[in-house]
Amino acid sequence: MLAVTPAGLYCARGGFHIDPWQPVERALITHAHADHARPGSVSYLCAAPCAPLLAARVGAGAEVRSLAYGETLTLDGPGPGSGGVGGGIAVSFHPSGHILGAAQIRLQAEGAVWVVSGDYKRAPDPTCPPFEPLRCDVFVSEASYALPIYRWDEPAAVIDEIVAWWDAAAAAARAAVLFCYALGKGQRILAELALRRPERTVFVHGALASWLALYRAAGVRLPPTELVVETQKGRAFAGELVLAPPSARGSVWMRRFGEHETGFASGWMRVRGTRRRQGYDRGFALSDHADWPSLLQTVRETGARRVLTMHGFAEPLARHLREQGVEASALSTPALTDED
Amino acid sequence: MERFADLFDALDRTTSTNDKVAALSAYFRSAPAADAAWALYFLTGRRIKRLLVARALVEWALRESGLPGWLFEESFSAVGDLAETISLLLDTRSGGTPERLPLSEWIERRLLPLRGLDPAMQGRMIATFWNGLDRRGRFLFNKLVTGEFRVGVSHTLVVRALAQAAGLDAPTIEHRLMGSWEPSAGFFEQLMAPESAGDRSRPYPFYLASPLTEPPESLGPIEDWLCEWKWDGIRAQIVRRGGQTFLWSRGDELLTDRFPEVRTAADALPDGLVVDGEILAFRDTAPLAFSVLQRRIGRQKLSEDILAAAPVAFVAFDLLEQAGADVRTLPLRERRSRLEQLLSGCGPHLRVSPTVAASDWAELAQKRTQARDRGVEGLMLKRLESPYKTGRRRGDWWKWKIDPFTIDAVLVYAQPGHGRRAALLTDYTFAVWRGNELVPIAKAYSGLSNDEIAELDKWIRQHTVERFGPVRSVEPVRVFELHFEAIARSSRHKSGLAVRFPRIARWRSDKSPRDADTIERVLALLDAQR
Numbered sequence: 001m002l003a004v005t006p007a008g009l010y011c012a013r014g015g016f017h018i019d020p021w022q023p024v025e026r027a028l029i030t031h032a033h034a035d036h037a038r039p040g041s042v043s044y045l046c047a048a049p050c051a052p053l054l055a056a057r058v059g060a061g062a063e064v065r066s067l068a069y070g071e072t073l074t075l076d077g078p079g080p081g082s083g084g085v086g087g088g089i090a091v092s093f094h095p096s097g098h099i100l101g102a103a104q105i106r107l108q109a110e111g112a113v114w115v116v117s118g119d120y121k122r123a124p125d126p127t128c129p130p131f132e133p134l135r136c137d138v139f140v141s142e143a144s145y146a147l148p149i150y151r152w153d154e155p156a157a158v159i160d161e162i163v164a165w166w167d168a169a170a171a172a173a174r175a176a177v178l179f180c181y182a183l184g185k186g187q188r189i190l191a192e193l194a195l196r197r198p199e200r201t202v203f204v205h206g207a208l209a210s211w212l213a214l215y216r217a218a219g220v221r222l223p224p225t226e227l228v229v230e231t232q233k234g235r236a237f238a239g240e241l242v243l244a245p246p247s248a249r250g251s252v253w254m255r256r257f258g259e260h261e262t263g264f265a266s267g268w269m270r271v272r273g274t275r276r277r278q279g280y281d282r283g284f285a286l287s288d289h290a291d292w293p294s295l296l297q298t299v300r301e302t303g304a305r306r307v308l309t310m311h312g313f314a315e316p317l318a319r320h321l322r323e324q325g326v327e328a329s330a331l332s333t334p335a336l337t338d339e340d
Numbered sequence: 341m342e343r344f345a346d347l348f349d350a351l352d353r354t355t356s357t358n359d360k361v362a363a364l365s366a367y368f369r370s371a372p373a374a375d376a377a378w379a380l381y382f383l384t385g386r387r388i389k390r391l392l393v394a395r396a397l398v399e400w401a402l403r404e405s406g407l408p409g410w411l412f413e414e415s416f417s418a419v420g421d422l423a424e425t426i427s428l429l430l431d432t433r434s435g436g437t438p439e440r441l442p443l444s445e446w447i448e449r450r451l452l453p454l455r456g457l458d459p460a461m462q463g464r465m466i467a468t469f470w471n472g473l474d475r476r477g478r479f480l481f482n483k484l485v486t487g488e489f490r491v492g493v494s495h496t497l498v499v500r501a502l503a504q505a506a507g508l509d510a511p512t513i514e515h516r517l518m519g520s521w522e523p524s525a526g527f528f529e530q531l532m533a534p535e536s537a538g539d540r541s542r543p544y545p546f547y548l549a550s551p552l553t554e555p556p557e558s559l560g561p562i563e564d565w566l567c568e569w570k571w572d573g574i575r576a577q578i579v580r581r582g583g584q585t586f587l588w589s590r591g592d593e594l595l596t597d598r599f600p601e602v603r604t605a606a607d608a609l610p611d612g613l614v615v616d617g618e619i620l621a622f623r624d625t626a627p628l629a630f631s632v633l634q635r636r637i638g639r640q641k642l643s644e645d646i647l648a649a650a651p652v653a654f655v656a657f658d659l660l661e662q663a664g665a666d667v668r669t670l671p672l673r674e675r676r677s678r679l680e681q682l683l684s685g686c687g688p689h690l691r692v693s694p695t696v697a698a699s700d701w702a703e704l705a706q707k708r709t710q711a712r713d714r715g716v717e718g719l720m721l722k723r724l725e726s727p728y729k730t731g732r733r734r735g736d737w738w739k740w741k742i743d744p745f746t747i748d749a750v751l752v753y754a755q756p757g758h759g760r761r762a763a764l765l766t767d768y769t770f771a772v773w774r775g776n777e778l779v780p781i782a783k784a785y786s787g788l789s790n791d792e793i794a795e796l797d798k799w800i801r802q803h804t805v806e807r808f809g810p811v812r813s814v815e816p817v818r819v820f821e822l823h824f825e826a827i828a829r830s831s832r833h834k835s836g837l838a839v840r841f842p843r844i845a846r847w848r849s850d851k852s853p854r855d856a857d858t859i860e861r862v863l864a865l866l867d868a869q870r
Contacts, residue, residue, distance in 0.1 A: 271418065
């Protein structure tokens, strides 16, 4: 059903690629992170809530179509010689719980069902519906955090830590600058804060701002936000929370905050040495990916007889599954830029 | 342990020295004295002697977690730290409420009794301890039990925090921390007490000279300065109190028994006296090479032969206490003249460091060129009106060495040599301090004797922290004096500097890692070169 080609995962029978890393005719996109949604393809298909994000990511000129979660569309290959034996492939998008609009892609032809997980998590997230377990024959799973050291605490507990850190910084008359990926993690944190401090303004870097408008338009409740560059010159940021992408760190943009503390919200912060090497004051292990127990749980729930793993620790996950009696192998894919 | 873990977190989460001092001082104020004493013990870089081998810890962690060995290895290479890997792997969220037990009880009732038990018993006990701890508790426990506990805080900050907590000045605390001490409640109470009877053997904190990086003319008229040879030996203090003599090295080592000639000579001095100086191998009127002195260090028994082959002298240059009174605030001029009176006629084993007379800086510079022939490192310049300060304070004491490219660095990595030395760990990497971090500065292969290489090889194998292929990282505690020919900026090195022809001048077993040089000092050498 699927093969790894230089352009990415390819389905000859349906005539499409999934999250291709080179421009193609028809791309099915799991979610709008830059390492999964690359510009240049002719047409794109994604889950409905992903469409505005994807359009913004791949730019004008590309055709972006979408399906509601669960809706089925049958796709055919480019014609004779494509290997199609009539009937094409029935594709549908199902929530993966990763970020707004993120989906697993389910493929069905004759009796066989394949599911490509895209990036996913099992922990609750107020910006998107929860992961939907799907029964399938072959499950293509991400493996970004597929080591037993990666085990997430409850998100509520991590958000409590972030709030406590913000309060402590405020008590010391400092700004709290929290680095997080501009699409997904930033909005998730804001949505969590909206549940606790709905009226409190949070300051944001420009890289988050355009996505914020799209999230609000999608009906995600966020607290008031203010763009840092639009604040009055000389404004004091003591006591404020600022969200910014990691790339803003060390830039002149940071100078305005005066005395401040830095934090980074990412699954990588689970490991102290990683945080220390990167030099953040605080690390908050808040991830949009599945941790080790969730990966194993998900594989079990799919009932898949075969599992293909990709991204991150694909080899260890495949080996572990094999040792548990599941047919599993790692797909060799190029190293992707890290979005969490 | 909770309070100690909170302190560890607080220190781990900030790079601000003020925040660190505040966290430390709050801890020292609130913790029970027995706990605070242990915390201080670890914070000042002391460690419990290895209780068990790391490999055994891994085995027990595998058993507890039910993971296969290869998955543990994968995890370990992602984390890079054994104690943390284990704490993360055992974090299965099902652990009960952590047991609240003070740090001192953890150490004294649980950790220390592990020593000498058979491995199976150790394993059972450790598994029980793990069950009673949460994630960070397990992390700290693992660090302590493997003797790897380290935290990014300097000696100076700890002293400042203690002073703040006790309402005393930093030099008083520094003084009370000198010498050897036991991590007991009694010790900590004495340390923090407004008045301390103290240990009568205790030396004073040493005043250290700074390298002269400007031309000496910048120091003003030469008449304001006392000039002496810079001796290449072991810096030490003779303490005469309560009718006893103590000889302390700067590395807080009690050397009294190692140098009986010095002790005998010092026994004749009046009571209530502290003298600062240098222990040297010395014959007749001239010092012998440091390597001769080294034959005396580390030797348990001193035979007649070795006493004859490596005669020593204590060359005194300052007076810190007289008739039981601290005289460090008197001007050097006065301290020096009292010292000369006190030591006249003490014999060859206890002498006063002669002054080097010169009518101007040019003449002194001329005399400095004799240094190598005299077996000294260069000149010391000391302001005649200055008090005896604490630590390395710039301004009053300068060392004007002949070889500007000398640094003290800490051994951080080792790997096997080539050819004849392939079986020995002889390729060393050395580091200097950047803040609280050690940055590699030089690789050196030569300079040690075969005996020293063998000894160091054995030590490295016993104190390996991590292995990266053939390279081992070692506990950063061994200090070496390195010499090199030139220094240049380099973007290829983490330190930003490259040194030319580095070699080991000698093993400074008298120095502790915090005595090693800083990157700033090395940069100053770079500037001095121009």
